[in-house]
Amino acid sequence: MSLRRTPLYERHAAAGAKLVPFAGFEMPVEYEGVREEHMSVREACGVFDVSHMGEIETRGAGARELLQRVLSNDVSKIALKEETGGVLVGAQYSVICAENGGVLDDVFTYRLDAERYLTVTNAANHARDLAWFEGHLHGISDVEVIDRFEDYAMLAVQGPRARELVQAISDTPLPARMTAAVRRLGGSEVLVCGTGYTGEDGVELLCAPEEAETLWDALVRRGAAPAGLAARDTLRIEACFHLYGNDLTEERGPIEAGLGWCCREETGFIGAEAVRAVREAGPRERMVAFAIVGGGIARAGNEVVGGGVVTSGTFSPSLNVGIGLGYVPSERAQPGTHLEIDVRGKIRDALVKEKPLYRKGG
Amino acid sequence: MAAANYPDDLLYHKEHDWARIDAGAPEEATLGITWYAQDALGEVVFFQPPAVGTQVRKDEPYAEVESVKAVSDVIAPLSGEIIAVNEALEDDPQPINADPYGDGWLVRVRVADSAERDALMDADAYVASLSV
Numbered sequence: 011m012s013l014r015r016t017p018l019y020e021r022h023a024a025a026g027a028k029l030v031p032f033a034g035f036e037m038p039v040e041y042e043g044v045r046e047e048h049m050s051v052r053e054a055c056g057v058f059d060v061s062h063m064g065e066i067e068t069r070g071a072g073a074r075e076l077l078q079r080v081l082s083n084d085v086s087k088i089a090l091k092e093e094t095g096g097v098l099v100g101a102q103y104s105v106i107c108a109e110n111g112g113v114l115d116d117v118f119t120y121r122l123d124a125e126r127y128l129t130v131t132n133a134a135n136h137a138r139d140l141a142w143f144e145g146h147l148h149g150i151s152d153v154e155v156i157d158r159f160e161d162y163a164m165l166a167v168q169g170p171r172a173r174e175l176v177q178a179i180s181d182t183p184l185p186a187r188m189t190a191a192v193r194r195l196g197g198s199e200v201l202v203c204g205t206g207y208t209g210e211d212g213v214e215l216l217c218a219p220e221e222a223e224t225l226w227d228a229l230v231r232r233g234a235a236p237a238g239l240a241a242r243d244t245l246r247i248e249a250c251f252h253l254y255g256n257d258l259t260e261e262r263g264p265i266e267a268g269l270g271w272c273c274r275e276e277t278g279f280i281g282a283e284a285v286r287a288v289r290e291a292g293p294r295e296r297m298v299a300f301a302i303v304g305g306g307i308a309r310a311g312n313e314v315v316g317g318g319v320v321t322s323g324t325f326s327p328s329l330n331v332g333i334g335l336g337y338v339p340s341e342r343a344q345p346g347t348h349l350e351i352d353v354r355g356k357i358r359d360a361l362v363k364e365k366p367l368y369r370k371g372g
Numbered sequence: 373m374a375a376a377n378y379p380d381d382l383l384y385h386k387e388h389d390w391a392r393i394d395a396g397a398p399e400e401a402t403l404g405i406t407w408y409a410q411d412a413l414g415e416v417v418f419f420q421p422p423a424v425g426t427q428v429r430k431d432e433p434y435a436e437v438e439s440v441k442a443v444s445d446v447i448a449p450l451s452g453e454i455i456a457v458n459e460a461l462e463d464d465p466q467p468i469n470a471d472p473y474g475d476g477w478l479v480r481v482r483v484a485d486s487a488e489r490d491a492l493m494d495a496d497a498y499v500a501s502l503s504v
Binding site: 039040043044045240243244305306307309324325327332354356 | 414415417418420436438439440441442443462
């Protein structure tokens with residue numbers, strides 16, 4: 011199967027990025043080196059090409075009803091406020107569950123207008139999500155599901171200086187955290203979202219694919235450091251954000267994953283009964299964050315002695331130790347619990363830690 | 373180190389490892405990974421030396437080096453018994469990147485079969501193998 015390229019492929023190649031296959035795309039894994047890129051985001055500003063992520067628009071009078079059905083959160087809580095020349099809208103995180111409560115994807119949904127919503131999907135799940143939305147339209151009148159994958163490029167600008175840098179090319183003030191609004195950045199019309207995947211302040215930008223290079227260039231010229239998937243992974247593990255396929259799968263539900271906060275069973279979403287049952291009974295296992303004590307790096311798939319498994323593991327450039335996320339029996343999920351992890355035949359000691367593993371100034 | 377570099381006085385294994393055999397002590401060899409290997413790995417953030425006394429076998433892994441993203445096996449270019457390890461790398465593995473043929477050496481072995489060296493490449497052959 012041939013790999014797809016994002017609209018920024020030429021920029022990555024010109025910058026000397028190492029390009030790797032990821033979810034069917036040829037994506038930059040690193041430019042200058044993962045540690046440098048990681049620290050740029052922690053200390054200043056990095057820019058990521060995340061155009062491989064998918065977008066699904068749901069619109070019509072029945073849009074909310076469909077989204078309540080397929081998304082775990084309460085979609086009616088996504089705000090919509092008039093502002094000069096447009097609307098300021100809310101952003102909301104959800105999981106998509108199967109009937110048995112297993113997680114099919116984790117997504118962000120932005121409101122575009124009174125009856126229009128945009129859901130950002132994981133690249134590897136986009137086609138399945140789209141089919142899932144379309145497969146659950148029955149009985150809802152006036153709703154349309156549109157694949158908007160080809161219509162958007164997506165850039166994540168993250169770090170303590172990210173807002174200042176984007177603000178410098180924006181016509182009006184940027185939307186606050188967990189809100190979104192259309193802004194003109196340079197000459198381009200961009201949906202600016204106060205969201206991210208790094209544990210830093212920043213924005214995510216959705217723009218037309220043909221505008222992506224101009225926007226990328228403007229950000230890099232102002233000092234945003236191009237950052238690749240490797241740094242995106244170390245940053246999100248430090249921040250304890252889930253990666254679908256690793257920390258979230260169909261085999262486990264949102265309660266086990268620590269995502270009960272984005273599940274509103276009273277909305278009757280698909281899988282709500284299963285999720286409620288686990289919430290009430292208490293999950294048998296829970297996702298924990300851990301740090302290795304005394305050297306070594308656990309990786310995804312390593313088993314926890316006595317039950318449990320590592321689902322994400324890396325070396326933390328901020329903390330300079332091996333860290334990770336994994337599932338352990340609930341009685342061993344308390345911070346401070348000692349774990350032994352079988353790292354390719356060597357037993358490594360680890361401690362369950364509070365989430366997030368890295369906190370600004372912490 | 374910034375530029376690719378493959379010293380002439382080393383023997384090379386296709387899995388990107390080197391062996392140095394000093395004329396004065398032909399029954400011993402110092403082992404490490406090549407410039408190419410450290411460049412492909414990126415910054416090495418963890419190396420735990422194997423124990424002295426461990427037997428290593430040609431073409432088989434005897435240690436692991438870890439970068440931020442991944443763990444990689446280090447393959448033995450020669451068989452033998454480990455007689456010394458570079459303990460300094462356990463606290464600071466940075467020399468594996470900065471000086472892979474010098475301070476970044478990994479272990480020293482007593483060579484079990486000196487004929488094995490004939491299967492290794494010289495620098496020119498190794499460099500040629502990289503461009504295939």
